[in-house]
Amino acid sequence: MDVVGEMAKIQIKDRLQLGLAVLSAKAVTFGVRSLKLGAASVLPGEIARRLQPQLLQLLSRQVKQGVILIAGTNGKTTTSLLLRTMLERQGKRVAHNATGANLENGLISALLANTNLVGTLDVDYAILEVDENVVPRVLAAIEPKIILCLNLFRDQLDRYGEVDAISQRWSKAIATLPPDTIIIPNADDPTLSYLGQQLPQKVLFFGLSEPEQYLEEIPHAVDSIYCPNCGHSLDYKGVYLSHLGDFHCPNCGFHKAPVAINSQEYPQILIGLYNKYNTLAAVLAAQQLGVDEATIRDTINNFQAAFGRAEELHVNGKHVRILLSKNPVGMNETIRAVNQVRQQTPSAQLAPVLFVLNDRIPDGTDVSWIWDVDTEKLVAQGGTFIVSGDRVYDMALRLRYSQPEDNSLQLIVKEDLREAIATALEHTPRDRTLHILPTYSAMLEVREILTGRKIL
């Protein structure tokens, strides 16, 4: 048989397997949803992948105008939602793993949700949030049009080990992609700035140009204050959050890469400086995909939070804000944002803050990281703090050790989450905001209790 015939045969075989895999996955999705077992964001993809191991490749190739990968420790969901909204407002059809299922089976499930029964995918773009650890495996299957590298913080070390190792693996995997791939790394993150400066592809950096936002001191939970090029201590003109800032190496001259976007031209979405980074990354990607500037700005000005990410709810006439807090950097930034809100309030009328700490697989099973969080900064203001979750006493212990001598802190411990939420709402004045800081699985539970329905 000639080579062309051989290839055609493989393609037909692939095609058949693809169809079979897609059909099975659709059946599973239908079953899971009919039985109200969940949103079917993982299982269909997993089953289909076993039936057709190259499924991710076969599906992603059908995306008409390209795949956008979004990687990083914090901010993937908000950035994705922002970019997706911009594209949809331009009339584009977008596939997106919106529930945060960001391993291979979750990516496949998201693509499958947009295919017809024979496996034909009808979308212009796919926005795929990718867990930092599976980036190399995903890049072996997908040639994305754009990769956003948001940040690298230590998170879930119980699963992944160390930040340095992850960035090296990303760098290797990205270097093999075609030269017209667009890479959008965070210039303020030394590891990613370095990664971008080494790549042969088109690289556009984003970062902040707002010295007035510098922190007064470098927080404890920093990972990367050493030069990724030579190992010398980096000098910082200023730090925006964690190890993100305006840095240079006094030894080898390595420094923050020049940015392709002026952060001062774009407004703040939601609360928290980290959302400025998410905005800039989404804007750069949207510009590269030809979204017009009016649509970009309109989307930013009218943006609604993704579930649990500074999401605002009204419950029994009380205002609630849910701020997913799953690692030290994320929680430190959340605390900074909450403090900014609380500082506008006389201490007698402070609304309480509710912490919900779980240690299930999606949260990371190790809760030691709470000792890296500057809870002292939140507790210093006084007020009522309520704790709950699987590791409620570990959280209470952390707050106890955060308490200054003359502090009028009121600490309420509630093992039962429903009781904890009810107590927190009771303590919240009508014109104040209750801030809830949950880990991932805790956030899903909190939302279910507050809204009466599941998202996943």
Added chain:
Amino acid sequence: MNQEQIELTIGWLYPTLMSTYGDRGNVICLQKRCEWRGYTVKILPLDENATAADFQRVDIIVGGGAQDRQQEIVMRDLQGTKAAALRERIDSGTPGVFTCGAPQLLGHYYEPALGQRIEGLGLFDFVSVHPGANARRCIGNLVVEVTAQRLAQELAAICGSPTYLIGFENHGGRTKLGQVEPLGRVVQGLGNNGEDGTEGAFYQNAIATYSHGPLLPKNPFVADWLIQTALRQKYQAPIVLKPLEDPFATQARQAMFQRLRINVPTG
């Protein structure tokens, strides 16, 4: 001795390089438990900017974990007179707690997954080897019965006997002990190497353990033992510590013992 005149200096080994996962919790715990008793506490970073004289000034030493690259930077810096001063302090009985990666510095050497062997100070008679990037990390909740003889006796005097430590381990390296006494026996988890049932090591008044981060907040009697030992060393007179209430630590411990279905005498 007047309690208000008591002053302790906590030496913190390389706070920015060696604090990977909650290790600061041990420093916070020691500091607060001193302050709650009215003692004056100073935290002295023992890092690139410290001198050998700084190493000689500390009453308690705390060391946490580091990523492999950071560990190398530390070992490059910790040479000569600084290393000699640290060795002298530990040899002469300055109490210390070395968690996660810090013990590897005190052993003979550590062989990381990638790169060259990192020589340690050789104070503790053990070696640590990473079995390779694809080997499983030792991860999970850790419960250890303290068996190091003198430490077990002194802890029992503080909290009742026998003493169980509760923590979390997360390490790639495996440690093999030589002549040094293990800290304890693994009840839950993997410990030094997942094979011989030992966890950590105890030498003079220095505790080495893979239980990282908030070891002391979760085991406050160990924090109090460190403080008491430091006071005895410094003031050459026994000072009785005022007992503190630890309801959350007790409840956090009980919750974890229950979850792991481990029956231990509570204390």
